[in-house]
Amino acid sequence: EDQVTQSPEALRLQEGESSSLNCSYTVSGLRGLFWYRQDPGKGPEFLFTLYSAGEEKEKERLKATLTKKESFLHITAPKPEDSATYLCAVQAAGGFKTIFGAGTRLFVKA
């Protein structure tokens, strides 16, 4: 069964304290792995799509990487405005469903 697990559930950082969020996945062939950001009371906002192991993508203080079993979202020198829930999702080859993890709530304190 296709599955996505994110850790930790919550992460509290000081401003400037770099860290990483983990997304472990089990799928029968990966078509794409996605990262989204979700602010309270809003819909998820797309960040990245990764397709194959070894791929990396960057956007401002965020960098997403992918291996055959997991993805990491690295946050460099975070700011309070980076506080949000970060969601990981996968689409398996041969299908059109999107499977999400439960998310990691990130709190960045000034």
Place this chain on the structure above:
Amino acid sequence: EAQVTQNPRYLITVTGKKLTVTCSQNMNHEYMSWYRQDPGLGLRQIYYSMNVEVTDKGDVPEGYKVSRKEKRNFPLILESPSPNQTSLYFCASRPGQGAYYEQYFGPGTRLTVT
């Protein structure tokens, strides 16, 4: 402005009273989808549609119906709502089926069934 809209944003109803949550996108997207979001469970896909008149079940379709008669609209129908359908619902769309397409989400509909 390119967007996905949902109505209503908030709804409180009683068990068994049929309701429809509307979803509309103005980006000419082929693929549309409904999700529910519950604490600790994340987003779970209810139904998706790859084009007009083409729909398929996601992971949690029980108790829901959808239709796709027009490209821009994808309503979610609860024929006989029950309290376990109390949740936050999101509609989403993307240009096509491929994973390389960015998915756009609506603002959400918070449904409470008493």
